[in-house]
Amino acid sequence: IRCGFPEVVFGQGKTPEQVVQIVRRLAERNDRVLVTRVAAEMAQVVLEQIPEMAYHAVPRLLILNRSPDTPKRPGIVVATGGTADIPVAEEAAMTAELMDQQVVRLYDVGVAGLHRLLGHLEVLQRARVIVVVAGMEGALASVVGGLVSAPVIAVPTSVGYGANFQGLSALLTMLNSCATGVSVVNIDNGFGAGYLAGLINRLGDPA
Amino acid sequence: IRCGFPEVVFGQGKTPEQVVQIVRRLAERNDRVLVTRVAAEMAQVVLEQIPEMAYHAVPRLLILNRSPDTPKRPGIVVATGGTADIPVAEEAAMTAELMDQQVVRLYDVGVAGLHRLLGHLEVLQRARVIVVVAGMEGALASVVGGLVSAPVIAVPTSVGYGANFQGLSALLTMLNSCATGVSVVNIDNGFGAGYLAGLINRLGDPA
Amino acid sequence: IRCGFPEVVFGQGKTPEQVVQIVRRLAERNDRVLVTRVAAEMAQVVLEQIPEMAYHAVPRLLILNRSPDTPKRPGIVVATGGTADIPVAEEAAMTAELMDQQVVRLYDVGVAGLHRLLGHLEVLQRARVIVVVAGMEGALASVVGGLVSAPVIAVPTSVGYGANFQGLSALLTMLNSCATGVSVVNIDNGFGAGYLAGLINRLGDPA
Amino acid sequence: IRCGFPEVVFGQGKTPEQVVQIVRRLAERNDRVLVTRVAAEMAQVVLEQIPEMAYHAVPRLLILNRSPDTPKRPGIVVATGGTADIPVAEEAAMTAELMDQQVVRLYDVGVAGLHRLLGHLEVLQRARVIVVVAGMEGALASVVGGLVSAPVIAVPTSVGYGANFQGLSALLTMLNSCATGVSVVNIDNGFGAGYLAGLINRLGDPA
Amino acid sequence: IRCGFPEVVFGQGKTPEQVVQIVRRLAERNDRVLVTRVAAEMAQVVLEQIPEMAYHAVPRLLILNRSPDTPKRPGIVVATGGTADIPVAEEAAMTAELMDQQVVRLYDVGVAGLHRLLGHLEVLQRARVIVVVAGMEGALASVVGGLVSAPVIAVPTSVGYGANFQGLSALLTMLNSCATGVSVVNIDNGFGAGYLAGLINRLGDPA
Amino acid sequence: IRCGFPEVVFGQGKTPEQVVQIVRRLAERNDRVLVTRVAAEMAQVVLEQIPEMAYHAVPRLLILNRSPDTPKRPGIVVATGGTADIPVAEEAAMTAELMDQQVVRLYDVGVAGLHRLLGHLEVLQRARVIVVVAGMEGALASVVGGLVSAPVIAVPTSVGYGANFQGLSALLTMLNSCATGVSVVNIDNGFGAGYLAGLINRLGDPA
Amino acid sequence: IRCGFPEVVFGQGKTPEQVVQIVRRLAERNDRVLVTRVAAEMAQVVLEQIPEMAYHAVPRLLILNRSPDTPKRPGIVVATGGTADIPVAEEAAMTAELMDQQVVRLYDVGVAGLHRLLGHLEVLQRARVIVVVAGMEGALASVVGGLVSAPVIAVPTSVGYGANFQGLSALLTMLNSCATGVSVVNIDNGFGAGYLAGLINRLGDPA
Amino acid sequence: IRCGFPEVVFGQGKTPEQVVQIVRRLAERNDRVLVTRVAAEMAQVVLEQIPEMAYHAVPRLLILNRSPDTPKRPGIVVATGGTADIPVAEEAAMTAELMDQQVVRLYDVGVAGLHRLLGHLEVLQRARVIVVVAGMEGALASVVGGLVSAPVIAVPTSVGYGANFQGLSALLTMLNSCATGVSVVNIDNGFGAGYLAGLINRLGDPA
């Protein structure tokens, strides 16, 4: 339906057999297929059946890409508060890349060390759309939102413990952001943020 | 800082005197000022002091606009599930309009009567960015998100009763949307959605 | 007490020995016994003791049915939003079937791809009672409820992650449905929905 | 769309003017219109404009019924735990009655005085569908569900205080009912329960 | 301090070594020691060191009792809604027995089968204090409370799934009980209920 | 049914007319009737109709007592953490007194000033049953529970603000008490605690 | 007990008469008394009885200070995210001032406009203890905590709407702060923060 | 940046390789590095690579300390309610010790046995800053706060079960403390409390 975009499969809760079957069907008519939230064991089964795919362990993505050398459109930045947020950030970044987007990664620039973030101010302010991935208190989205006028897609993560309540804390922080231009996706939903960033960054392209 | 945009004041929790003072200061260097979440009583006090402003009772907005006749850029649709969501939708629509955006309103197209929504399919699919405003179960965001490939900004509202928990139900629905391209702002945050829609729709403009 | 109905045992939290003993007692005076939420390990123990039973791994049901060839009454549809909801849906469908109901299955017809659902409109509108099984945002119940005038029994599932809060999101969505004729059972309670669908579909039978 | 049924308007969150306008439009092609959750002040305004309607203060319903003398189908019982649940129960009962259902009311039969409930056992066991309305701990739904094999529609109410959390307690109780045949609607949603009871009780009618 | 009572140790979260050491110290000056929430592995280690103790696997209790043959005072009933509540009920019953109380057990008398409960009415009404242990919707406490005038100690259990929220549902039900004479202890806290029942039943003894 | 006890009516959510009617009926066969949670306006209406009753504004109780001079049994202490907890405490105390119990009041003995509490140690340790009423963090129940071996009935109150979440904080504190012999009633449920204290203190009486 | 400190009364939930009586008693032996959370109507009554006190409407404090000219110790900064947080901040500041502390106020320096905050960097870094008052997403505490090595006392406020859940959002943010040296008090508890800041800043004084 | 302080790494959510790399970098310019929340398996890997570090299994800390013999400043007390709180308490104590603080440990002094706590009254009242670590109901913070005028840093722990909701109960208790001078850190955040205690106790030192 949306030509030029990958077909996407939600891997969690499916059996490897179901995934193999769905990917096979999709791969008949698409040259890009993305499977998200794929555990290593499932990946192994699928790769044996469909060796054409590649598994990325950090973001737990299975990717079929038969046209890897298309030109990439610049404009997206993906930033994280900490190191432990990287898996979610990579899910976002690689999703956007599969949509022919070029992604600049700014990892571990959380607000407790503001100088690190401010050191990248120029990169942030040049971006057309920014994905901010943060757990614990999730304050990075507000701070970035206040520094730029580009749309900010905030991804709360379940990183942390105790009163983070598995990501609820970061989620509420981001929803209540007093910076303008910030919207939020589900906890740990790197895929959704990366996909949306791709959609937004394509606006303004000659159709 | 962001030229061409209105300056925005969060009216709730401020005294009328504070609002008057802030607006006066901003109006010295801006030709557009927007005050959100303004009760009728506050509006009356401010209008007496700053007759140049206009009060919109439904979205509870106070607006100063000294350049009302600028051309509007098409591309934004604001849709609501029900009639009771209109105040929040109008907050979104009028915010975007103050950013020189043209807004198409599709009100009362909730999923319990799918034919109404599908009757506007063409309008939805032509949009560059869509704001979906819905309370109760908030399912409209997912349905619209599944029908279009434009970015969808979902605004949960506190409309409903009982297990809507003042908007929590719609908020969770929207965060868990299985449609791609959907992001979410705070409950009843029409302003945030309208502003973000404006930011996104301007992407692709010659800078 | 309710003749013609299976006797039902809640398997979870019981030891295999307790289940064997309860089933043996019930089987003395009933020709149908259903045990729900049975893990594979428990099933193995019970089947060794009571080989007359059958285990269905997907819905985790143990069934004793000494009268499998009774005529089935048509009228029930069981629909799911996604693939991962199938275990719960099968629990509903097989429960109803054990009550001599005929079940039409419509799986993976979630609202993010409305055309799939609408392709089955006629089946839905001919149903006498519909079970809708959905996780994540659970919007399918509202959409189906708006398309039909038959009673809809909504089953939220714990499928999803993050702000789905183990099914809370789908549960609240369904409780707040603005479509009429929708009621809700516990998260993942396929059994309860299937049983209730059976009760409702038998209404109108000559007693 | 569903002929023979009243058209229904959700009164809460609308202005009296909006209600008048909607009712007028519906009344052109329907002989029954129901407006729910109508405050006394709104009722007064609407009745002045549309004197043909009647206002029922306890369930806060506005009803237009131009064919009041149709025969009623027996089969529905509406029961409440306490006196304070009566407004919600009446909303259910009068909704069903407007659908040509005959309703037996069993009010104030809560589980803390089991003899009262058991005194009506025969009435309960003869019912084709039962609406149980209860606040506080909401245990009545389980007890009734255990006594009958008819479908039970449970309506949690916000009656109570403290750890009732505005109806959450009764809601959870009812969702977790260990009796079979019980499903649940939103807190205080008497309308939804009455409407669903009407739908179910009509099953088996010659179409 | 409270002579005649067992000394009690909370086993969970301690190492076996800590438990051994604490029990040894207590056993120097007491002839009864009770350790609660003891996993089988911990029990094994402790029993090797202190063979004088006995482990009860169902309620996960370690007991040292050097005066097992004291006379027991009648008056306590422990009832459960289902089979899966028995471990918590046994924790209550054996705690009370270690305080020289005689306990009548009424297991699996939940409200979905009211006849079972009513068959024991005389036993319930003769009791001086009743412990009611129930999960899922927890309605048993209200029903028992309505049938007797003895104090009822309600123990919500985490038995169930989905919207039972690990015992929250039963907890809220019991706190909101509209029967008089009911009080509540923590989820799964059989020990606390049994101990309190013992305290209450001793009132009225010649000191 | 329970002779010698007052009949009790839950006033909240009833109309004054309903209360008058219920009290009249009860007063025909009882010489003590208690109505709880009665607002001043309702009290006025009822007192006009039934001048025999008395209204107590602090605990919001309406009481009919035709046998006020019966002997009182000693043994109950009612303690509060602060001054603002007194209405709930009085509800407990006056309920118990209407059951012919003698009540010692220890008000404003919260744990932030431990010396005040310890100054009453003897009174506490002589009690047969203690009601502890506390809001905010509700720690008083644990501290008292640790000082005495009598049963402690804990009443969380909604006193406080912010993260007290209308009494949830005190409720959870009390449910998690690590002192033995503590059980809990609903938030602000002074009546329930007083009634239960009466039941317990009567144990041991010659029947 | 703590000489040199004001006596403090929690005004909320007390009657004006109770406050007058308590203040009178305290004022016999103290030259400073502070009453918190005092509504304007209560203040009026108390001031008529005790004209020596002063009422501060913004922080809703009643203060008796017979030794206003004592020297103040520097070291405390009170910062707010927005204008609407000022009442809570003033409660903190005036509480500390009554403890002979000198307070620097930095109001409206929220993270959405980072330049404002960074403009005060030197003041912040010179502080010995900082109180950060913020609502909505509450991110200011983390950002300040990352900029300084002084202890930061974070006060979440109920300012905001929707998913701020009356301060829960800011509370969780602050509890999960990834900056070191941050601790948190109750929502809107300016008093507690100011008092604690006073305690901390006095450390190191010659006793 | 903060000379004389250890550099701190949050171990959870990092791979052992990431930790090794970060510690190596930090150890080039610091003589003290602390890694928190380190599982035994991770510790083993890191120790093989960096044998200079030491692993403390109870608080799960990895410590590099090249200047172990510096003088310690007295003033800090760390107290726990129970034995199971010790791991969190040790995290606090060892963090403070690495900042050259001397720590007095008072373990297992919970409020259910007040005499144990009061036996240490002198130690508590001599402290300059106190860390209180408690799970279950968390009442210890209030009681200690009422006994001393030093700042109290409260650490709720996840110790307990049922309605402790993984530490929420203790967290709310501590936030609502009616004792002055109490602030709170995240559930199980011993590190944060120890670090803050170190910061506070250093105030008043000659800079």
Ligand SMILES: Nc1ncnc2c1ncn2[C@@H]1O[C@H](COP(=O)(O)O)[C@@H](O)[C@H]1O
């Ligand atoms: N990680 C993810 N989180 C949220 N939604 C997803 C994710 N991965 C895939 N999806 C959505 O799920 C749809 C496919 O679901 P399914 O048909 O169950 O495989 C895709 O079109 C996406 O919209």
Ligand SMILES: Nc1ncnc2c1ncn2[C@@H]1O[C@H](COP(=O)(O)O)[C@@H](O)[C@H]1O
């Ligand atoms: N999966 C299920 N979910 C909810 N209730 C169930 C389930 N399976 C059985 N039940 C109910 O539990 C009752 C049997 O419980 P038990 O006596 O514990 O085996 C049956 O009569 C059903 O009403």
Ligand SMILES: Nc1ncnc2c1ncn2[C@@H]1O[C@H](COP(=O)(O)O)[C@@H](O)[C@H]1O
């Ligand atoms: N605004 C406030 N928030 C929290 N605690 C307070 C507040 N005002 C006073 N307190 C505490 O309440 C105590 C007095 O309570 P009371 O005896 O009820 O007046 C004081 O010692 C303070 O610890």
Ligand SMILES: Nc1ncnc2c1ncn2[C@@H]1O[C@H](COP(=O)(O)O)[C@@H](O)[C@H]1O
């Ligand atoms: N156990 C802990 N709990 C909370 N915060 C911590 C903990 N351990 C370390 N931190 C903080 O996390 C920062 C380091 O985070 P990272 O760079 O992810 O290792 C430190 O500066 C501390 O502020």
Ligand SMILES: [Mg+2]
């Ligand atoms: Mg911005």
Ligand SMILES: [Mg+2]
């Ligand atoms: Mg879409």
Ligand SMILES: [Mg+2]
């Ligand atoms: Mg329908």
Ligand SMILES: [Mg+2]
């Ligand atoms: Mg039934």
Ligand SMILES: [Mg+2]
């Ligand atoms: Mg009773």
Ligand SMILES: [Mg+2]
């Ligand atoms: Mg005790």
Ligand SMILES: [Mg+2]
């Ligand atoms: Mg800091």
Ligand SMILES: [Mg+2]
């Ligand atoms: Mg103190």
